[in-house]
Amino acid sequence: MxxxxxxxxxxxxxxxxxxxxxxxxxxxxxxxxxxxxxxxxxxxxxxxxxxxxxxxxxxxxxxxxxxxxxxxxxxxxxxxxxxxxxxxxYLHLDLYPDALATLAALRGCKLAILSNGSTAMLSALVKNSGLDRVLNATISVDSKKIFKPAPDAYTLIEEVLGVPPTEVLFVSSNPWDSCGAKSFGLNVAWIERVTPEAMALACVKSDVVPPLTMFKAIRTQMDELGLKPDYRIHALSELPGLVAAHEP
Amino acid sequence: MxxxxxxxxxxxxxxxxxxxxxxxxxxxxxxxxxxxxxxxxxxxxxxxxxxxxxxxxxxxxxxxxxxxxxxxxxxxxxxxxxxxxxxxxYLHLDLYPDALATLAALRGCKLAILSNGSTAMLSALVKNSGLDRVLNATISVDSKKIFKPAPDAYTLIEEVLGVPPTEVLFVSSNPWDSCGAKSFGLNVAWIERVTPEAMALACVKSDVVPPLTMFKAIRTQMDELGLKPDYRIHALSELPGLVAAHEP
Incomplete structure (x- = not known):
């Protein structure tokens, strides 16, 4: 597909x-x-x-x-x-350094954001960062009155873009969001930005576990929810190659 | 009431x-x-x-x-x-030291547990700790296939005990559970086992924030969910007095 x-x-x-x-x-x-x-x-x-x-x-x-x-x-x-x-x-967050180039390279696909953020927050953020010029849609879960990973939130993708779940690649660094999207039926690429090896090393080197390392670990490592994303990548820049390889 | x-x-x-x-x-x-x-x-x-x-x-x-x-x-x-x-x-957890005496002193009321735990886990735990002799019911959310703080979980109290929410005092040390019970319409006593003063002191004394202090803090301090428990206590032993004072 x-x-x-x-x-x-x-x-x-x-x-x-x-x-x-x-x-x-x-x-x-x-x-x-x-x-x-x-x-x-x-x-x-x-x-x-x-x-x-x-x-x-x-x-x-x-x-x-x-x-x-x-x-x-x-x-x-x-x-x-x-x-x-x-x-x-929160309205002026930095883009990851490879975000703009990645979006430019994906221009053959429809491109959108699906976020828990409110419509007002997202509009400001997308405009301030210049993404309004490359995205086809910025979708807030607002209208559903429920947050991801509830299935209702992910239904907005087809409702807004008119593309069925099997033809969508959903990208998230959040393990719980990747699982929610997979559970819903989307193709999912999970971005693992901190590797388990780096985490384990940080633990060994320090007085058992430094607090920041620990807080980062429990937000960045894949969760045990009985679900597995289709792809595991380490940076946005891997996406154009992945989308091309996914072609039938 | x-x-x-x-x-x-x-x-x-x-x-x-x-x-x-x-x-x-x-x-x-x-x-x-x-x-x-x-x-x-x-x-x-x-x-x-x-x-x-x-x-x-x-x-x-x-x-x-x-x-x-x-x-x-x-x-x-x-x-x-x-x-x-x-x-x-998990099937042999320690009771808090004041648990048994508190339950004995509350014997004029119906007494029960409502827990996210499975029926099998709770039965073993309650039996191993001797609470089966003092509780009228041990209620697992199992049958509702959803966990607290979803309202469906709290409906089990009236279904099992036959007591309406307005005549129930729900007791939890978990801030999110206290808020869920309050949102549902129960009377709620929240047990604050670690005071904010102790937390702030621990932060000041250490290299900013020790990890264990921090993890404990984010589990024991009242959440900002727009809800407020009816009572804020610091130990189970305060309950008999509280229930007596609540009488009309």
């Missing part, structure tokens, strides 16, 4: 959410990285918990609430303006 | 899941505690992710899969038998 559309997750896949660390470090010296790690864990947890409780809330609210939680747990108080400056960075 | 039933979460509320650390430490010296922390995070994530993906699996399978993930991420290999010994401990 030919791949007719390549659909990307946004946060952590095309956009480096760790790039928030520059702003959090400025606001809270020496806490910058740990803030981004806890923030991300809680941001994800809240999307899943709210979906299960049937108390959907806009992703921007969830992002604010998980940041508030993070600062509280760390015993940090944001000075006026700092909270807003950190949140603002 | 009089409280006619007190219903407890099991893992982390009546039973100390950190007591697994003795067995994990024996199997993997110096990794005992970190294993239990990562294991727990992933065990919870998998219950939520599988519920959202509509791929329900028995809690014992999820517990095994999250342990397998934890060992893999840490670069650890279990010798034959070690994996089974660790899993076995």
């Amino acid at each position: 030919t791949i007719k559309a390549v659909v990307f997750d946004a946060y952590g896949t095309l956009y480096d959410i760790q790039s928030v660390a520059s702003v959090t470090e400025e606001a809270f010296p020496s806490y910058g990285e740990i803030i981004t790690q806890i923030w991300r864990i809680k941001q994800l947890e809240y999307t899943w918990l709210r979906s299960l409780m049937r108390r959907h809330q806009d992703f921007s609210v969830i992002t604010e609430e998980s940041l508030a939680y993070t600062l509280r747990v760390l015993g940090l108080k944001a000075e006026p303006g700092a909270f807003a400056r950190i949140m603002e960075k | 009089t409280i006619k039933a007190v219903v407890f979460d099991a893992y982390g509320t009546l039973y100390d899941i950190q007591s697994v650390a003795s067995v994990t430490e024996e199997a993997f010296p110096s990794y005992g505690e970190i294993i239990t922390q990562i294991w727990r995070i992933k065990q919870l994530e998998y219950t939520w992710l599988r519920s959202l993906m509509r791929r329900h699996q028995d809690f014992s399978v999820i517990t095994e899969e999250s342990l397998a993930y934890t060992l893999r991420v840490l670069g650890l290999k279990a010798e034959p038998g070690a994996f089974a010994r660790i899993m076995e401990k």
